[in-house]
Amino acid sequence: MTSYRPADDRYEAMPYRRSGRTGLLLPAVSLGLWQNFGDEQPRETGRAILRRAFDLGITHFDLANNYGPPPGAAEEHFGRALATDFAAHRDELVISTKAGWDMWPGPYGDLGSRKHLLASLDQSLRRLGVDYVDIFYSHRYDPDTPIEETLGALASAVQQGKALYAGISSYPRSRTRDAAGILRALGAPLLISQPSYSIFNRWIESGLLDVLEEVGAGCIVFSPLAQGMLSSRYLDGIPEGSRASRSGSLHPAMVNEDTLARVRALDAVARRRGQTLAQMALAWTLRDTRVTSTLVGASSVAQLEENVRALEHLAFDDDDLAAIDGIVPPA
């Protein structure tokens, strides 16, 4: 039995943006479970973050086969939360998963083959305890597999009712246009692309957003806080328990003096705007309305709440934008 009752006002403050020219609306802030939802994190913390997210109007939760650690753990934890807290709310949720990065040993455990994608999706459905996911992604472009094979697997997943929509992640611009055409022809139009994007990483501004607009697909951007560097997390060094302190995706060498000087200067701009740096960094990723949603991570309820409050001040004037460009020049 669940003791969780979602907030009655959960749909009052969150803006929902249309994913390209599709029918699907996504919350302007979505929550990713790449880290902080594995076996090493207290289960109750993750559960509290998920509940609070839903109370704040976050309807979209982003997973992948290999999120953890260990790989698969985030889907298992999310599946348990779904069963205990959200069982009555499945139709209010957009759950995504992905396949394409290392998942199991041998030649079928990663990349872009039909064999990998469809076997992985079946595993994900079992771990999540659901009949379908809302979005199934090809997690990365695989140049050694015919793109028609990879995308054909996504279309099969949609036709089999195991996914409602098809997505691609970290595909380069030209392959994105190809993918949209192929998926349209296969009857499973491209819903969305998931690229990295932050003040420190502006590659999508050089054409990807134009392509997505042209083909009518949405864009959900990952690591908008540059894994925490675009927040107050590292202003006074690398704290115990932070992502940079753990061996993994954010190497401590990335938190260097040059980066920190920029972070402090950005922090001053954020304060002038009356926001925290994390809030400004998230608002900044949403300033182009072709970005459907910004996909944030959080290791505590407090971080999540701070991040969602970014939505209270989304507008940027020319001076703010010029100040940010002066600190981190556009690509």
Ligand SMILES: NC(=O)c1ccc[n+]([C@@H]2O[C@H](COP(=O)([O-])OP(=O)(O)OC[C@H]3O[C@@H](n4cnc5c(N)ncnc54)[C@H](OP(=O)(O)O)[C@@H]3O)[C@@H](O)[C@H]2O)c1
């Ligand atoms: N498609 C892909 O290939 C791909 C790749 C990467 C990520 N993603 C998706 O994008 C999601 C987000 O990625 P990400 O976790 O790198 O995003 P992020 O938002 O850039 O970084 C999240 C981390 O920043 C710190 N943080 C968050 N809010 C904070 C705040 N208010 N104050 C201080 N620190 C704060 C936390 O680090 P601490 O742990 O140090 O507290 C948190 O774990 C993932 O969960 C996943 O769903 C997709």
